[in-house]
Amino acid sequence: MSDAPKIPHEAQQTAHPHHPPRTEPARDRATGEGTPAGTGDAGPAPIRFGTDGWRAVIAEAFTFANVRRVAWALAEHLQATGRASQGVAVGYDCRFLSDRFAATVASVLAAAGIPVVLSRTACPTPALSWAVVSRKLGAGVMITASHNPPEYNGFKLKGWFGGPALPDETRQLEAVLARQDATRPPGQEPPRGMDLDEARRRGRIEEADLIAPYTEQLRRLVDWDRLRAARLRLVVDPMHGAARGVLAQMLREAGAEVTEIRGDWNPGFGGLAPEPIAPNLGPAVEAVKSLGAQAVLVTDGDGDRVGAVDATGEVLDAQRIFALLLQHLVEVRGWTGSVVKTFAGTRMVDKLAARYGLPFRETPIGFKHVCEYALKEDVLIGGEESGGIGIKNHMPERDGLLCNLLLAEIMATRGCTLGQQVATLMAEIGPHYFQRRDLHLTPDGKNRLLRHLEEDPPARLAGWTVEKVDPLDGCKLIFGPSRWILFRASGTEPVVRVYAEAESPAEVETLLADGLRLVESVTGGTGR
Numbered sequence: 321m322s323d324a325p326k327i328p329h330e331a332q333q334t335a336h337p338h339h340p341p342r343t344e345p346a347r348d349r350a351t352g353e354g355t356p357a358g359t360g361d362a363g364p365a366p367i368r369f370g371t372d373g374w375r376a377v378i379a380e381a382f383t384f385a386n387v388r389r390v391a392w393a394l395a396e397h398l399q400a401t402g403r404a405s406q407g408v409a410v411g412y413d414c415r416f417l418s419d420r421f422a423a424t425v426a427s428v429l430a431a432a433g434i435p436v437v438l439s440r441t442a443c444p445t446p447a448l449s450w451a452v453v454s455r456k457l458g459a460g461v462m463i464t465a466s467h468n469p470p471e472y473n474g475f476k477l478k479g480w481f482g483g484p485a486l487p488d489e490t491r492q493l494e495a496v497l498a499r500q501d502a503t504r505p506p507g508q509e510p511p512r513g514m515d516l517d518e519a520r521r522r523g524r525i526e527e528a529d530l531i532a533p534y535t536e537q538l539r540r541l542v543d544w545d546r547l548r549a550a551r552l553r554l555v556v557d558p559m560h561g562a563a564r565g566v567l568a569q570m571l572r573e574a575g576a577e578v579t580e581i582r583g584d585w586n587p588g589f590g591g592l593a594p595e596p597i598a599p600n601l602g603p604a605v606e607a608v609k610s611l612g613a614q615a616v617l618v619t620d621g622d623g624d625r626v627g628a629v630d631a632t633g634e635v636l637d638a639q640r641i642f643a644l645l646l647q648h649l650v651e652v653r654g655w656t657g658s659v660v661k662t663f664a665g666t667r668m669v670d671k672l673a674a675r676y677g678l679p680f681r682e683t684p685i686g687f688k689h690v691c692e693y694a695l696k697e698d699v700l701i702g703g704e705e706s707g708g709i710g711i712k713n714h715m716p717e718r719d720g721l722l723c724n725l726l727l728a729e730i731m732a733t734r735g736c737t738l739g740q741q742v743a744t745l746m747a748e749i750g751p752h753y754f755q756r757r758d759l760h761l762t763p764d765g766k767n768r769l770l771r772h773l774e775e776d777p778p779a780r781l782a783g784w785t786v787e788k789v790d791p792l793d794g795c796k797l798i799f800g801p802s803r804w805i806l807f808r809a810s811g812t813e814p815v816v817r818v819y820a821e822a823e824s825p826a827e828v829e830t831l832l833a834d835g836l837r838l839v840e841s842v843t844g845g846t847g848r
């Protein structure tokens with residue numbers, strides 16, 4: 321791919337004819353911070369990258385003008401780091417206007433002389449990531465708000481390695497963005513990009529199928545013969561997201577009898593956020609029961625997270641899935657390497673890593689922290705409570721489709737359901753139950769709570785003595801080897817998350833109830 325020219329000075333300075341009216345600051349619900357919706361005379365509001373990329377409400381802060389601002393900053397950043405000439409893959413999910421936002425990014429990068437591989441269709445995030453890795457590109461951009469509610473869209477930045485850009489890189493990008501904003505005359509929007517037809521003609525944009533090469537890669541990672549022999553009966557639930565059609569088709573090719581639900585294009589997601597957690601999985605629970613299937617395999621809005629429902633209708637959270645995958649990779653595949661989990665992950669993972677004698681690492685929330693390890697050592701598996709799990713021999717990136725194929729492989733290998741396999745595992749390492757609550761607190765309530773926990777954490781909760789307070793990300797109170805509660809502010813949604821793990825469902829309930837009472841006593845409420 322050809323060398324990218326520097327961004328022309330005129331392109332950076334050209335006034336857009338439309339001068340938007342001054343706008344009132346609107347609250348950016350993605351961060352909870354005040355973020356004006358557009359550019360006004362006071363200058364545009366800063367755009368911040370949260371736990372994974374920049375997310376905001378469509379038409380409020382997620383506008384074409386703001387997407388262009390980020391894309392121009394990315395172009396300059398890639399040129400400064402010398403990666404522009406390697407090219408950038410641009411993909412998008414099935415959200416409202418995602419294809420148009422992706423085309424906007426492509427046209428800006430093309431205008432800056434950066435070669436672009438633009439996905440021909442909506443695609444799962446891991447397919448975009450695989451394009452970056454397999455084509456050895458300099459970066460990737462995925463237009464998606466992942467698991468957020470339908471009114472959101474977002475801009476995920478992938479590093480050359482396919483995973484989320486590392487914290488250092490997003491800080492650099494934010495700095496370029498701030499500098500470009502500061503040098504643009506007040507009230508002026510960022511310049512438009514190159515006309516797409518012109519960019520195609522000049523060979524700056526190549527439209528490509530990103531899904532086929534990705535599914536080919538997945539086939540190399542799964543025991544196809546075992547799957548074929550098992551002839552599983554499965555339901556696949558992509559939650560109206562970008563994995564629709566893809567996972568179901570692969571499993572059918574592997575001889576499974578598959579019913580896909582929520583596979584139609586619906587940017588309203590049927591009124592539920594496309595996050596594979598119990599409150600959003602009613603249709604999956606119903607389907608597994610009515611169809612008598614062995615499991616439901618679930619992916620989130622952009623296909624990088626995994627979820628599942630057992631044959632009994634019980635939702636299998638990502639904590640259990642992480643533990644099952646780790647057990648499978650070690651005991652069946654015989655693979656080794658370090659085990660990385662983020663701060664809200666289950667203690668089952670620590671226990672299994674110790675049992676197998678594997679190095680264990682714990683990081684703040686955000687898969688980018690898992691990537692930091694994957695780039696410097698041999699990581700067997702890295703994952704999160706939220707359902708983002710990545711494995712060795714693929715790429716340092718979460719992959720909901722791959723994890724689901726491996727869940728099918730586990731059923732095929734063990735000849736049992738996922739629920740039965742969890743029961744066997746818990747009989748060996750002890751019972752672990754987990755729940756999470758998301759609280760819509762005011763920004764002031766959130767700050768008061770986090771300050772209180774930092775300055776004066778409780779010595780006891782729910783009848784247990786706090787053995788350790790861990791402030792790695794938020795505040796975790798630890799009561800022993802299998803009991804803990806964590807309070808932290810989300811970096812992707814305006815909520816405070818309260819996570820708890822204990823040895824029985826009743827214990828988790830008690831722990832959460834007392835945790836919520838603590839929140840109420842400090843903030844005067846627990847929101848919705």
Ligand SMILES: O=P(O)(O)OC[C@H]1O[C@H](O)[C@H](O)[C@@H](O)[C@@H]1O
Binds near residue numbers: 466809813817
């Ligand atoms: O709890 P949050 O800060 O909202 O983050 C929840 C999740 O958001 C995104 O999906 C990130 O990619 C994940 O790494 C993170 O675990």
